[in-house]
Amino acid sequence: MKIYEKLRNELKKRHLRITSQREAVLSIFLENQGEHLTADEVYEKLSHKNSHISKATIYRTVDLLKEMGFLSKVNFGDGMERYEVKEPNSHQHHHLICTKCGRIYEIKEDLLEELEKLIEEKTGFKIVDHQLNFYGICPRCQALSEEKESKKKAIQHSIK
Amino acid sequence: MKIYEKLRNELKKRHLRITSQREAVLSIFLENQGEHLTADEVYEKLSHKNSHISKATIYRTVDLLKEMGFLSKVNFGDGMERYEVKEPNSHQHHHLICTKCGRIYEIKEDLLEELEKLIEEKTGFKIVDHQLNFYGICPRCQALSEEKESKKKAIQHSIK
DNA sequence: AGTGTACCCGTAAATCTTTGCAATTAGTTT
DNA sequence: AAACTAATTGCAAAGATTTACGGGTACACT
Secondary structure (H helix, E strand, O other): OOHHHHHHHHHHHOOOOOOHHHHHHHHHHHOOOOOOEEHHHHHHHHHHOOOOOOHHHHHHHHHHHHHOOOEEEEEOOOOOEEEEEOOOOOOOOEEEEEOOOOOEEEEOOOOOHHHHHHHHHHHOOEEEEEEEEEEEEOHHHHHHHHHHHHHHHHHHHHHO | OOHHHHHHHHHHHOOOOOOHHHHHHHHHHHOOOOOOEEHHHHHHHHHHOOOOOOHHHHHHHHHHHHHOOOEEEEEOOOOOEEEEEOOOOOOOOEEEEEOOOOOEEEEOOOOOHHHHHHHHHHHOOEEEEEEEEEEEEOHHHHHHHHHHHHHHHHHHHHHO
């Protein structure tokens, strides 16, 4: 089933309305698979397509699309909420965030299913979603800081 | 070692200054262990102690305390950033967030160490932190909705 | 197709958070 | 103890997100 059709069905099921704004916002995410877009980025991309939708509506719409399972919210701690397409068939994935350069790396595997089951058994919670972020230093930045470190030592040495 | 002493040492190590504001903000968290405070809540609690610190400074200070390892940032998707005391000796814990009532439950175990190691090996990342949230329905809300469900059925039945 | 109702959108205001700037202050050096 | 330097603070402005409200629109029911 096509995804717009799925959007329409989902909206009908919830007695919500099919509007051009909702389809337009979803289209931006479909045209930018793999990216983590902020509300402002969605707004800009829509503007470039001569589709002017107010920021308030974009915020409301991404939240709705999240509730309906089309998007996931991801927060990288950079001061803005981001959203990405959530493929319904695939497992969830996680994010590795480099605290030096801010680059985001994806971890394709989920690996949390066992843990989820364990927690459901222990707590009686019915878990429907999760979000996992790892923070650290990426290989690239590790290499750079080693370089810097050895330069520093070389300088200290030459001063002696 | 006392925690304020630790704060002072950590600040000195980074060539930052020991200020009354920094100690006051930390004190609020120590007096409210187990809570997840927003910047505004910290501000209010300080005001009640006749300690007026500007919001800007509170935001800057909680971020600094996080960088230095005294606090963890937690985001429950309720529109505000929250911070909590991070016990240095204990493992990290995770949060279960009920999407119906908003209550937060804590999971004491970390359980992510193996996974971290696996990812470090695979990607070359040096992981220093992580944040994991589970979203679902708590036992209490499950019970409530079952109740509602059976009432509904009872009504439908009586209509027949 | 016309009517009615509830939902949805855009605007503006409110709220949460970050940032630039000038005055103040902590801590070092003399 | 005075002088100096650089970090820190508070204020105000900017930026990000949510919310209240009135007019407009989707869609169900004739």
